[in-house]
Amino acid sequence: MQTLTIEQETNPWEAQAARFDIAATKLNLDDGIMKVLRSPVREITVYIPVGMDDGSIEVFTGYRVQHSIARGPGKGGVRYAPNVSLDEVRALASWMTWKCAVVNIPFGGAKGGIICDPRKMSQGELERMTRRYTAELMEFIGPEKDVPAPDMGTNEQTMAWIMDTYSMHTRQTCTAVVTGKPVNIGGSRGRREATGRGISVVCDEALKHLGMSVEGCRVIVQGFGNVGSNAAAILAAKGYKIIGIAEYDGGLYNANGIDIAALVEHRQQAGTINGFAEAEAVDKEELLTYACEILIPAATENVITSRNTDKLRCRILCEGANGPTTTLADEILADKRIFVVPDILANAGGVTTSYFEWVQDRMGYFWTETEVNQRLDRIMADSFHDVLAYAKAHNVNNRIAAYMLAIDRVAYTTKQRGMYA
Ligand SMILES: NC(=O)C1=CN([C@@H]2O[C@H](COP(=O)(O)OP(=O)(O)OC[C@H]3O[C@@H](n4cnc5c(N)ncnc54)[C@H](OP(=O)(O)O)[C@@H]3O)[C@@H](O)[C@H]2O)C=CC1
Numbered sequence: 001m002q003t004l005t006i007e008q009e010t011n012p013w014e015a016q017a018a019r020f021d022i023a024a025t026k027l028n029l030d031d032g033i034m035k036v037l038r039s040p041v042r043e044i045t046v047y048i049p050v051g052m053d054d055g056s057i058e059v060f061t062g063y064r065v066q067h068s069i070a071r072g073p074g075k076g077g078v079r080y081a082p083n084v085s086l087d088e089v090r091a092l093a094s095w096m097t098w099k100c101a102v103v104n105i106p107f108g109g110a111k112g113g114i115i116c117d118p119r120k121m122s123q124g125e126l127e128r129m130t131r132r133y134t135a136e137l138m139e140f141i142g143p144e145k146d147v148p149a150p151d152m153g154t155n156e157q158t159m160a161w162i163m164d165t166y167s168m169h170t171r172q173t174c175t176a177v178v179t180g181k182p183v184n185i186g187g188s189r190g191r192r193e194a195t196g197r198g199i200s201v202v203c204d205e206a207l208k209h210l211g212m213s214v215e216g217c218r219v220i221v222q223g224f225g226n227v228g229s230n231a232a233a234i235l236a237a238k239g240y241k242i243i244g245i246a247e248y249d250g251g252l253y254n255a256n257g258i259d260i261a262a263l264v265e266h267r268q269q270a271g272t273i274n275g276f277a278e279a280e281a282v283d284k285e286e287l288l289t290y291a292c293e294i295l296i297p298a299a300t301e302n303v304i305t306s307r308n309t310d311k312l313r314c315r316i317l318c319e320g321a322n323g324p325t326t327t328l329a330d331e332i333l334a335d336k337r338i339f340v341v342p343d344i345l346a347n348a349g350g351v352t353t354s355y356f357e358w359v360q361d362r363m364g365y366f367w368t369e370t371e372v373n374q375r376l377d378r379i380m381a382d383s384f385h386d387v388l389a390y391a392k393a394h395n396v397n398n399r400i401a402a403y404m405l406a407i408d409r410v411a412y413t414t415k416q417r418g419m420y421a
């Protein structure tokens, strides 16, 4: 195994680039196209002055990176977190390009982020910061240019502010500029749950593929935000047993299964999963190494590394978060024969329903939740099998297969459009 410092191992842009290089080389991609696809097309940095509630002024740094617009407008979430960096947003933008191509929806890839701690900011401060960030990005975003959506630390309310600010500047109500909005202002039914729902579909398919059954299937989820809580709730409703939840501030374990609806209610009231009486409090890091059939990291990057992978006791690693696994960890996962459903496939349900939202906004005609979910389920199941077929045909692991499938599609369009003239 390569020797890397922890900083090198956990740099998300390097992690993305390493997988890109392996996949592009396996595809025999020519050097020129490889250079085109390796770098983002545009990186925007903005400095956002915000009047704080105490009368002071703070200046926040924000980014929007557009990695590719070959297959359609840029698409991807906006993250509010203290550890946002340009390298992270770059990596997240490129993962969006590959993700949209894996599920074959007509978008490129983009991502945004602001270095801030949303947990320590009031609603007023968040609103002012979001509106000024949007104003700074006016010429770069739009339904045909780049369409933001929620990610860590942002939500439907954030999208409503972006949509309104954009509409104020263009002097017309423009719903299709963002997705993940509240349903009453052009959001899609099913978007809130879509990433979790997509994860449940690929878990179903992985079990079928491995000849395992839902009955008795133990699941541990890290992160109980939008992705983790919805994945846990939907899997529980399908009959999976959610035995562990690891959050930022603690872990919970119950070998008989955690009542997810009760935990959601507890979290709403207490503001934390801690203190939930129907499960045992356990160490949040160790919980990832408990025996289970499926482990779902759904919080943040770099949680499965060379330092803990040898201790994992799951059969399936289903990546709800973006970039939860380092390249060094990939090698150990392969040795342990853990079946990996890679992030750019596993968590693609969110952007797939975002695509449906964009389509509905542009038509001005809205589908029922059943219509949305049926379309989502079909795309997720088909994409799972496309990736597996690629892995088999090229004798590579699932992650490299997903990258190869995606890079092949983006490279084809890039060449066809002649995007290097
Ligand atoms: N939202 C979406 O549709 C999509 C999101 N993703 C990815 O899924 C992941 C989660 O996003 P999302 O659910 O939207 O974000 P949220 O902000 O809704 O939730 C993130 C959750 O993870 C917790 N958390 C953060 N860091 C850690 C940690 N180190 N250990 C344990 N828990 C932690 C947070 O706790 P606390 O609240 O205390 O900070 C929070 O509960 C991200 O990687 C995101 O990029 C991928 C596809 C689509």
Ligand SMILES: O=C(O)CCC(=O)C(=O)O
Pocket (backbone or CB within 6 Å): 075, 076, 077, 078, 099, 147, 148, 149, 150, 151, 179, 180, 322, 347, 348, 350, 351, 352, 354
């Ligand atoms: O819904 C979207 O457009 C993007 C969601 C996202 O940020 C992601 O898939 O990582």
